[in-house]
Amino acid sequence: MDRITANDVPDTADTDRIIAEEYERLIASPLFTRSPVLSRLLQFLVEHRLRGGRSAPKAYAIATEALGRSADFDPAVDSYPRVMVGRLRTLLDRYYAETAWVHRLRVPQGSYEIVVQHRAAPPAARSGEETVEAGDVMPSTTPAGAVAPPPARAGVQAAPGGRPVWRWLTLLLVAILLIGAAWWVSDNRGRLFGSDLVPMPLLEVSTPSSGETAPSRAIARGLDGRLRDGLRRFDLVDLRSARAPANTPAADRADYRLDVSIVRQLEAERAEVTLVLNRVADQRTIWSQQFDLVGNQMPRFEAVDTAIAQIAGDYGVIVRDQLQRHPDNFAPGFACLAQFNRMRQMRTTTNARQIEACLRATLDRNPHDPVALNALSLLRFGDWQQLRGTPAGAAAFAEARSLAERAYENGSGSAAGQFAMARANFYSGNCAGGVAMGEAAARLNPYDSDLAGFLGLFKLACDQPEAGAALLQRSLDLDASYPGVPAVTLAFIRSQGGDQDAAMAILDRVPSTSTREPQFVMVRAIVLARQGRLPEARALWRRLVAYTKQPKDASPEKVLQQFVISPVVITRSAAALRDSGVVTALAS
Incomplete structure (x- = not known):
């Protein structure tokens, strides 16, 4: 095959x-x-190059001039330009994979610059007897117009004794074994997890039952809108707008129905709202709530936010009902995600590897699902926390961050995609990026108690105590069923503020599944000490030291480093342990 030589490389023109x-x-x-967005991005990069740009355009210019972001865009916080250039890179590869090309455009990894890649001729089909030539394509990082060294020609020579025959036989045997292994894995996964994704439960919201007066109908419309706006924002429930007709196929019928009724009392300027959640299959009521709306509560209906969070949350009523009915279902899709959230709330890792396998099976079937990517990223961050300082821990962190980036790339308009990247930024020490993306996720789903709680934790660790405490309280207000770490942290804040009774009241409501967590033990020890119950407090501290496998005289900082990531939190907690008398001031 003829090769391009140095003299044949095109000049700048x-x-x-x-x-x-x-x-x-x-x-x-x-x-x-x-792909109009990627077309605009390509146009911008090409025009920048043709205008004589000697260096790659900056992320800010790409965001504001090509991608429509506002002038206050901050590339240090938002990775949108990098994500979109990555998508453009992929689209270019797809185009040229189907095109016989001599010259192609490329955006090298780590760069925003358009370059030209050259080769001598389009690839031709080769027979098994042809000489195999190395370096058919010049390196992708060769800038347009640069001189690339001519690729080396490497002919395959037969060694004495017919070694090529044995080599090909060996390769054939390896190929057969690999195909067999792949078939076994595929077949085994099919038996373990099934071939289809389990869909999200379908929820139907009935039209609110109300009076016939204009004000009553207006209240009904407002309440219906608030409910639908909240329920549609959650990932583990699909929302249906109206009751299915009688002839709807069974597979398309709703799994749950939320009945809403309003009784308006004119003289008291109040309305009594009743919500009833029914399981459609057997027409059984699985949850209900009644509350009053008074005065100015009715235009915005914020009082129903708690009901929205409790019904559709990641470990809400619907998810728990499905788990109760199918406790051993780890099939890809909804069933796997439900098991993942149960593991998180129950604070147990018994099924962690089985859940990891079904999450990976979910992504095998839908590699672009931001919810599954977010879940697997969080699982791998959990592995990293247990393995910090080891090669396995470094590998877990790298995969967790990569999964978070994929979640954001495929779901930048979803709370799951945004919060996956917020968590990755936070664990990487990027407070600005973590908080900014966390706030974006909260705007996408302001009803999610879990999201509010962990964003509150991030803000506390990033030295935003007031905003963090407000989010922790918001998390408990939305759904206090399974508060976990956010509740424990709020108790710590209340204790730091001097309200030991309020702190202990929060701790007393924490489910037993979370009382074994080291954070809970630490905060309870501090609160007990400040209530004057020092022997109990120090007994808890000794238990925590033993749990972390540290020496009896280990400093609080050393003990806390075993289960707390943020240096700010470690410093504050260690100071509280000393100040309260749980440990002596001289502990080191």
């Missing part, structure tokens, strides 16, 4: 011509016609 011609072909292709 020819390079610009190639870029312009390739751009016209790309922009007219169906792939780019269906």
Whole structure:
């Protein structure tokens, strides 16, 4: 095959011509016609190059000039340009994979610059007897117009004794074994997890039953809108707008129905609202709540926010009902995600590896699911916390962050995608990025108690105590059923503020599944000491030291480092342990 030589490399004018011609072909292709955002991005990068830009454009320019972001865009916080350039890179690869090309456009990894990649001729089909040539394509990082070294020609020579025959036989045997192994894994996964994703439960919200007066109908419409707005924001419930007709196929019928009734009392300017959640299959009521709306509560109906969170939350009434009915179902899709959330709330890792397997099976079937990517990322961050300082821990962290980036890339408009990246930024020490993306996630789902709680933790660790405490309280207000770490942290804040009774009241409501957690033991010890119950407090501390496998005289900082990530939290907690008398001031 003829090779391109140094003298054949196009000059700058020819390079610009190639870029312009390739751009016209790309922009007219169906792939780019269906992707207007990536088409605009490609146009911007090409025009920057053709205008004589000597360096790659900056992320800020890409965001504001090509991607429509506002002038206050902060590239240090938002990775949107990098994500979109990554998508453009993938789309270019897809286009050229189906095109016989001599010159192609490429955006090298780690760069925002358009470059040209050259090769001598389009690839031709080779027979098994042809000489195999190495380096058919020049390196992708060769800038347009640069001189690339001619690739080496490597002929395959037969060794004495017919070694190539044995080599091919060996390769054939290995290939057969690999195919067999792949078949076994695929077949085994099918038996373990099934071939289809388990869909999210379908929830139907009935039209609120109310009076016939105009004010009553207005209240009903407002309440219906608030309920639908909240329920649609959760990932583990699909919302249906109206009751299915009688002839609807069984697979398309709702799994749950939320009945809403309003009784308005004119003289008292109040309305009594009743919510009843029914399981459609057997028409059984599994949850109900009644509350009053008075005065100015009715225009916004914020009083129903707790009901929304409790019904549709990641470990809400619907998820718990499904788990109760199918406790051993780890099938990909909803069933696996429900098991994941049960594991989180029950604070047990018994089924962690089985859940990891079903999450990976879920992603095998839908690699772009931000909810599953977010869940697996969180699971791997949990592995990292247990293995910090080891090669396995480093590998877990790297995969967790990569999964978070994929969740954001595939779901930047979802709370799951945004919060996955918020968590990754926080664990990487990027408070600004973590808080900004966490706030974006909270705006996408302001009804999620779990999200509010962990964003509160992030803000506390990032030295935003007032905002953090408010979010922790919001988390408990939305759903105090399974408060966990956010509740324990709020108890610590109340104790630091001098209200030991309020702190102990919060701790007393924490489910037993969380009372074995080291954070709970630490905070309870501090509160007990401040209530004057020092022997009990020190007994809890000794238990915590033993749990972390530290020496009896270990400093609080050393003990806390075994289960707390943030240095700020470690410093504050150690000071509280000393100040309360749980440990002596001289402990080191």
